[in-house]
Amino acid sequence: MALDHQFVLSLASCQLSTLCSCVCDCQSSCVCVNSRLFIHKQVSSFYRWKNYWIRGVLSLAMIFGFFLIIYMGPITLILVVMSVQIKCFQEIITIGYRVYHSYELPWFRTLSWYFLICVNYFFYGETVADYFGALVQREEPLQFLARYHRFISFALYLAGFCMFVLSLVKKHYRLQFYMFAWTHVTLLIVVTQSHLVIQNLFEGMIWFIVPISIVICNDIMAYLFGFFFGRTPLIKLSPKKTWEGFIGGFFSTVVFGFILAYLLSQFQYFVCPVGYNSETNSFTIECEPSDIFVMQEYTLPAAIQNTLRWKTVNLYPFQIHSIFLSSFGSLIGPFGGFFASGFKRAFKIKDFANTIPGHGGIMDRFDCQYLMATFTHVYIASFIRYMVFTHMLHGCRLKWNCHYWLFL
Amino acid sequence: MEGEGDGDSKADTPDVPLSSADTDNTPQCLNKALEGLPPRWKNYWIRGVLSLAMIFGFFLIIYMGPITLILVVMSVQIKCFQEIITIGYRVYHSYELPWFRTLSWYFLICVNYFFYGETVADYFGALVQREEPLQFLARYHRFISFALYLAGFCMFVLSLVKKHYRLQFYMFAWTHVTLLIVVTQSHLVIQNLFEGMIWFIVPISIVICNDIMAYLFGFFFGRTPLIKLSPKKTWEGFIGGFFSTVVFGFILAYLLSQFQYFVCPVGYNSETNSFTIECEPSDIFVMQEYTLPAAIQNTLRWKTVNLYPFQIHSIFLSSFGSLIGPFGGFFASGFKRAFKIKDFANTIPGHGGIMDRFDCQYLMATFTHVYIASFISLYLYYIAVVNIMMSTPLHLSVSFQRI
Numbered sequence: 148m149a150l151d152h153q154f155v156l157s158l159a160s161c162q163l164s165t166l167c168s169c170v171c172d173c174q175s176s177c178v179c180v181n182s183r184l185f186i187h188k189q190v191s192s193f194y195r196w197k198n199y200w201i202r203g204v205l206s207l208a209m210i211f212g213f214f215l216i217i218y219m220g221p222i223t224l225i226l227v228v229m230s231v232q233i234k235c236f237q238e239i240i241t242i243g244y245r246v247y248h249s250y251e252l253p254w255f256r257t258l259s260w261y262f263l264i265c266v267n268y269f270f271y272g273e274t275v276a277d278y279f280g281a282l283v284q285r286e287e288p289l290q291f292l293a294r295y296h297r298f299i300s301f302a303l304y305l306a307g308f309c310m311f312v313l314s315l316v317k318k319h320y321r322l323q324f325y326m327f328a329w330t331h332v333t334l335l336i337v338v339t340q341s342h343l344v345i346q347n348l349f350e351g352m353i354w355f356i357v358p359i360s361i362v363i364c365n366d367i368m369a370y371l372f373g374f375f376f377g378r379t380p381l382i383k384l385s386p387k388k389t390w391e392g393f394i395g396g397f398f399s400t401v402v403f404g405f406i407l408a409y410l411l412s413q414f415q416y417f418v419c420p421v422g423y424n425s426e427t428n429s430f431t432i433e434c435e436p437s438d439i440f441v442m443q444e445y446t447l448p449a450a451i452q453n454t455l456r457w458k459t460v461n462l463y464p465f466q467i468h469s470i471f472l473s474s475f476g477s478l479i480g481p482f483g484g485f486f487a488s489g490f491k492r493a494f495k496i497k498d499f500a501n502t503i504p505g506h507g508g509i510m511d512r513f514d515c516q517y518l519m520a521t522f523t524h525v526y527i528a529s530f531i532r533y534m535v536f537t538h539m540l541h542g543c544r545l546k547w548n549c550h551y552w553l554f555l
Numbered sequence: 556m557e558g559e560g561d562g563d564s565k566a567d568t569p570d571v572p573l574s575s576a577d578t579d580n581t582p583q584c585l586n587k588a589l590e591g592l593p594p595r596w597k598n599y600w601i602r603g604v605l606s607l608a609m610i611f612g613f614f615l616i617i618y619m620g621p622i623t624l625i626l627v628v629m630s631v632q633i634k635c636f637q638e639i640i641t642i643g644y645r646v647y648h649s650y651e652l653p654w655f656r657t658l659s660w661y662f663l664i665c666v667n668y669f670f671y672g673e674t675v676a677d678y679f680g681a682l683v684q685r686e687e688p689l690q691f692l693a694r695y696h697r698f699i700s701f702a703l704y705l706a707g708f709c710m711f712v713l714s715l716v717k718k719h720y721r722l723q724f725y726m727f728a729w730t731h732v733t734l735l736i737v738v739t740q741s742h743l744v745i746q747n748l749f750e751g752m753i754w755f756i757v758p759i760s761i762v763i764c765n766d767i768m769a770y771l772f773g774f775f776f777g778r779t780p781l782i783k784l785s786p787k788k789t790w791e792g793f794i795g796g797f798f799s800t801v802v803f804g805f806i807l808a809y810l811l812s813q814f815q816y817f818v819c820p821v822g823y824n825s826e827t828n829s830f831t832i833e834c835e836p837s838d839i840f841v842m843q844e845y846t847l848p849a850a851i852q853n854t855l856r857w858k859t860v861n862l863y864p865f866q867i868h869s870i871f872l873s874s875f876g877s878l879i880g881p882f883g884g885f886f887a888s889g890f891k892r893a894f895k896i897k898d899f900a901n902t903i904p905g906h907g908g909i910m911d912r913f914d915c916q917y918l919m920a921t922f923t924h925v926y927i928a929s930f931i932s933l934y935l936y937y938i939a940v941v942n943i944m945m946s947t948p949l950h951l952s953v954s955f956q957r958i
Contacts, residue, residue: 298929301921305879312885315784320893328732335731384715479705485712493720521701529698 209512210363217356221421221430224348224355229267232341234509236263236333238500243329246494247322254314255323259330261307266334269300270342278349279423340517343524350527352432353417353440357407357469358523361476362515364403369396369481384488388481397477404473405466412440412463439464439531468530475522480515487514609912610763617756621821621830624748624755629667632741634909636663636733638900643729646894647722654714655723659730661707666734669700670742678749679823740917743924750927752832753817753840757807757869758923761876762915764803769796769881784888788881797877804873805866812840812863839864839931868931875922880915887914 216223240259276283276293283289292299315323348355373392381388411417419434444459452458487510491497499510616623640659676683676693683689692699715723748755773792781788811817819834844859852858887910891897899910 295929297925301925305918308886309879309882312784312882312889313782315885315889317783320889324890324893328728331732331735332728335735382713383717384712479709482709482712486708489712489715489720490724493724518705525697525701529695 206367213359213363217352221348221352221432224352225345228341228344228348231509231513232267232337233263235337235513238510239333239337240330242494242496242499243326243333247325247329252316252319252323252326254310255326258307258311258314259326261310262304262330262334263338265300265303265307266338268303269296270338271345272296272300274342274345274349278421282423336517340520344520347520347523347527349421350531351418351420353408353411353465354523354527356411356417357404358472358476358519359516360407361400361404361469361473362480362519365396365400365473365477365480366515368399368403369393369477372396372399382485384485384492393477393481397474400477401470401473404469404476408466408469409463412465439468468526472519472523472526476515476519479522480519483515483518487511606767613759613763617752621748621752621832624752625745628741628744628748631909631913632667632737633663635737635913638910639733639737640730642894642896642899643726643733647725652716652719652723652726654710655726658707658711658714659726661710662704662730662734663738665700665703665707666738668703669696670738671745672696672700674742674745674749678821682823736917740920744920747920747923747927749821750931751818751820753808753811753865754923754927756811756817757804758872758876758919759916760807761800761804761869761873762880762919765796765800765873765877765880766915768799768803769793769877772796772799782885784885784892793877793881797874800877801870801873804869804876808866808869809863812865839868868926872919872923872926876915876919879922880919883915883918887911 216227244256272292273296276296283293311323311327344355347358369388369392371392372395373387373389376391376395377389379390380386381390381393415434415436416432418436418440419432422431422434423429424431440463442461442463445462446459447455447457487499491499616627644656672692673696676696683693711723711727744755747758769788769792771792772795773787773789776791776795777789779790780786781790781793815834815836816832818836818840819832822831822834823829824831840863842861842863845862846859847855847857887899891899
């Protein structure tokens with residue numbers, strides 16, 4: 148219902164206090180209705196600003212919380228990643244229950260959580276065996292668990308699988324299979340990628356901070372660019388996204404990532420792999436920084452030399468890597484968000500949950516992060532850590548083969 | 556944020572329309588030979604003849620060597636994938652989403668590329684080092700696989716059509732669960748194969764034997780039903796199958812452990828560019844003398860017995876295959892009842908689809924792989940040590956000497 152322009156002009160002369168009396172003393176219903184509409188418009192715009200304020204305050208609170216947990220160190224980070232994973236899993240499973248009205252299958256809640264614990268046990272057990280090798284070697288029960296880790300994990304998973312088969316009830320076969328598949332796909336998405344985040348973290352906290360900051364920055368920048376300059380819609384799935392926001396977000400994120408990489412590469416606390424000192428029983432983050440975190444001189448290509456009149460520039464190689472990470476996060480990362488939007492439209496839900504006021508559930512905040520975490524892990528494995536060496540050692544069959552590759 | 560009403564959830568789960576899976580598929584020659592028999596006997600004869608044909612085919616491909624085996628495993632995997640995806644299409648009437656067929660096959664190719672690339676890089680290290688393009692592919696293997704997968708993911712997101720969101724997400728999930736089950740486990744079968752063909756033959760034979768023995772015991776002695784999911788299975792068949800499979804596995808292990816062809820890991824000889832299966836047999840394939848416990852000594856009046864240690868392992872493999880393996884079959888039965896289909900497909904006359912024959916094999920293959928990794932193959936332990944060495948630069952020195 149649009150306000151009639153003439154009546155607006157006539158009411159514009161009223162001060163706010165007299166407006167109330169206009170309403171009270173009104174004779175003509177048109178004036179009453181229009182003044183109520185005017186108040187309604189004021190009040191609704193107040194509520195809209197209130198929504199923006201809530202979103203803004205919560206955004207700042209989350210960013211501050213992010214800095215806080217970084218300050219508190221790697222153990223806190225691992226615990227936070229685990230809690231985020233558990234909350235995301237619970238949100239997605241709850242949606243599954245509601246879609247399929249599966250409340251009357253009591254076994255299934257237990258089984259879903261059991262599978263979550265099994266898969267987490269498998270992944271974190273592998274991580275602990277890898278990174279805390281010295282600790283594992285010392286303790287006898289841990290040695291047993293590490294040696295037969297895969298068998299124990301498999302046996303635990305099998306027990307859950309057999310329980311599922313035994314729990315199949317005649318009238319609910321299809322529902323039970325759907326929930327089984329729903330649980331497994333959720334595990335595949337949520338647990339494996341949180342595990343990749345933890346592995347990135349162990350490479351060095353910078354590999355945890357920079358990707359997450361890139362995604363946060365891209366979110367905020369694309370939103371701001373879209374807010375001020377947005378005109379052309381980007382994709383039917385998310386009608387609020389615009390091409391202007393997308394491209395503006397891309398360039399600002401690349402610049403932001405470049406600067407952030409410069410700032411963080413100077414500190415050992417961020418750059419060194421997280422190590423475990425078995426004597427002092429604590430985490431140590433001290434090392435000789437790897438080559439990519441040592442300032443190097445790069446000769447600029449001739450074209451830029453003429454424009455800027457600099458011959459060389461001092462950069463950390465990690466800043467070059469950050470450009471690739473930022474590009475991925477801005478160009479491909481949003482597809483994770485579109486996937487989640489499609490999912491929400493498919494199942495006709497507005498948000499994954501209602502945990503964070505103004506933002507929705509935890510999963511709403513982390514949907515773009517997952518693709519970024521996987522990409523960062525693959526990037527490290529392919530370009531930073533030279534994993535092919537360990538792959539060749541997999542080919543150890545005969546003893547001579549092992550020695551050949553080791554002393555390559 | 557309310558879920559759908561009952562009507563919608565029923566629309567999500569329509570009945571699978573009856574289709575070609577239920578029509579007769581037997582070859583004409585068999586039909587003619589069995590013309591005179593009553594239908595039930597005809598069915599038994601067809602099942603019997605096809606069972607023997609499949610077992611003969613199994614022996615044939617073992618004779619033809621590891622390359623043939625790998626190709627057969629890959630074809631079985633592709634056929635199982637195709638059967639399960641076709642069921643998904645029929646359940647969700649997804650024929651009118653043409654992109655999705657392409658995307659499902661594309662994801663299958665991506666995941667296969669990832670797994671087989673890792674295997675090739677592992678086992679054919681020498682070959683990879685020689686060829687320049689292979690070196691590039693091996694070095695950036697994970698990145699290339701991830702990029703290929705991402706391309707498919709982005710295509711899926713771009714292909715979402717307004718009225719079909721839910722259907723498309725269901726097919727996406729269906730494809731991924733199928734990939735998880737079918738492709739990862741066929742990859743484990745190939746890894747078992749590379750440990751030595753005995754690790755491929757014995758588990759598969761155990762499952763085949765358990766199937767046949769449980770069926771025969773159930774046919775002759777069966778009385779007490781085992782589980783509501785499969786009303787034809789009986790406790791007598793289950794227990795009889797267990798004992799006969801353990802004995803069969805024990806004897807088969809004895810027979811196969813004597814030949815290098817089965818026992819040695821499949822190696823690749825880079826000079827002659829061929830597969831070699833020659834080695835010094837590992838300790839578990841060398842006959843050893845075991846002292847019998849006192850109780851058995853008194854009854855049998857033997858003090859010691861000569862066994863291959865692998866025969867002891869085969870007892871554990873047989874026990875798993877007979878006791879836990881059938882749960883894979885029950886899972887498949889539940890799946891067929893849930894989606895109201897009789898068989899996965901109609902590829903093998905009298906038996907159903909390829910998936911019907913292989914549903915118990917998958918659990919067995921995974922168990923065998925985990926068994927080898929945990930109890931047999933110490934090389935994985937070494938790999939864990941090397942991983943520690945590679946990942947934490949502080950711990951470089953010690954582990955080198957140990958290996």
